[in-house]
Structure formats: C-alpha cells, structure tokens
Amino acid sequence: MSKDLSQIEFYFPNGEFRDKTEIVDSIISLMKTQGNIDYSGYTDTELLRRGLLDHIGNGSIEQYKEISEGQKSEIEKVISETVEKCNERLSVPTKNFIFVHPYLTTKDDNIFDGVMAVAVYSCVFHLFINLDEYSEKSIKNTVAHELNHTIYYYHHYNDFNNYTLLDEILLEGLAENFREQYFDPEITQWAGSLEKEEAFQILKDLDKNTLESKDQKVIKEFLFGNAKYKKWSGYSTGYWLVKEFINKNKSLSWDELMKTNSKRFIEIIK
DSSP: SSSOOOOOOOOOOOOOOOSSHHHHHHOOOOOOOOTTTGGSSSHHHHHHHHHHHHHSSSOOGOOOOOHHHHHHHHHHHHHHHHHHHHHOOOOOOOOEEEEEOOOOOOOOGGTTEEEEEEEETTEEEEEEEEEETTHHHHHHHHHHHHHHHHHHHHHHHHTTTTOOOHEEEEEHHHHHHHHEEEEEEESOTTTTTTTTHHHHHHHSSSHHHHOOOHHHHHHHHHHHSSSSTTHHHHHHHHHHHHHHHHHOOTOHHHHHHHHHHSSHHHTOOO
C-alpha cells in the first residue's frame, strides 16, 4: 500500500478539559509542537482555531475521551484504504494531510453517524470522530466525500475560496455521487432532501446572478436551507444535477468530470 497519498495525524490531547475551547487550544498547542500548523490548510493559527471550534461539535464535554492505540490503528487503516480505493477510480493528484480530532455530538448530529469532516484546501481535510459512535462505514463515506472535495480544489485552484453558488452546488454533488458510486449506494439524508423534479425546478428558477453569486450568506442559506429553501437544498440540487449530467455523459471518466467547467453542468436543465 502506498504511503504517498495521505499523511494522517491524530489530535486527541491528554488531560481533563472544562469545555471544547480548552480541547481546541490543546490541539493547537500539540500541532505547533509537532510542526503541523503549516499543513493545517489555514492561513494562520487564529483561523485554524475558529475552524476547529466551529466543527468539533457542541455536545457535552463529558463525551471526550483519549483515543486508544487500538482505535487509532483501526481508524488509520480505514482512512488509508479508503484513500487508496478512491485513487483507483479518481486520481489523487497530491498527498493529503488528514487531521483527526474528537467530535462532541448532540442529537442533531445523529445523521452523521459519529463522523464529520471539512475540506479546507487542495490537499487537506480535518476529520472529527466521536469514538463511541463512529463506524467503519461512516469513516469510509466521509473520507470519500471530503477527498473528492480536495481533488476538486486542486483542479480548480485558481478559483479557490472564490467559488460561485453554482460551484458550491457542484462541489457537493460531485462528492456525493462519487461516494455513492464506489462506497455506499444508499442516498444520504442531505443528498435526498429533495426529489429530483423538485431539485430541478429550483435550479431552473435560479437566475444567472444568483447562480454566479459569491456572497457567502447567499451560498450558505441555499446549501443549508432557510425560510425559502429546505434544509440541505444545495446538497440535494447538486446531487441530482451531477447524477443527471453523468447519465447524459457516460463516456466521461471521473478525472474528466472533476475538471469540467461548472457551466456545462447547468446547461442540461436550463
């Protein structure tokens, strides 16, 4: 098995903590000591701190526990094998730095099955795992989804951190279709939050200015839902749009799909 595709770092600090802020500060201190801050995908330590605080979860601090060597070995093996399997279907162009952190869940997080992640750069994603709730399946699904994101970032680097609403919709649609094709045929709650016809009607109703908007408020409210759009609308419209595009372009490989201009996708329904 190649070791060149991923470098996996675990950050479950030792000690007792009063809240998640103390855990995050301890993680950052360890990352500094080990020289990994520069590989975190964030431009400075304060942005890294905010990112960890946003994603580590809002569950009870009593959930926190240090990771055992057995769990670390098991999780590392699943991550590495998943990256290798992804590479068989879609070229992983550069080594990914994968940081694994604790995940303090609430009942609202049940749909994630103990694993959540965020891709922050063209070769970096952070994986958050609840050691009492994760499964091999939830790790595989999450890693496949996030790795697809980092590959998209790599091929569309000139627009990184400057994506339009359409780009963000496709980013999620590509990741979900890739995960579904090669790891788990079951549609996720976020991808399936809309029926296909409903998703396409929403996309048809979006004007050019909205699709090309780079306003983060517009993007987040469409992706995650608001008074006008159902929760996960951005994920679901992306899922159905990419699925339809794939069905109409069966000759395209995943390497080609990842490099395709976003405007080609929307042309199939506009």
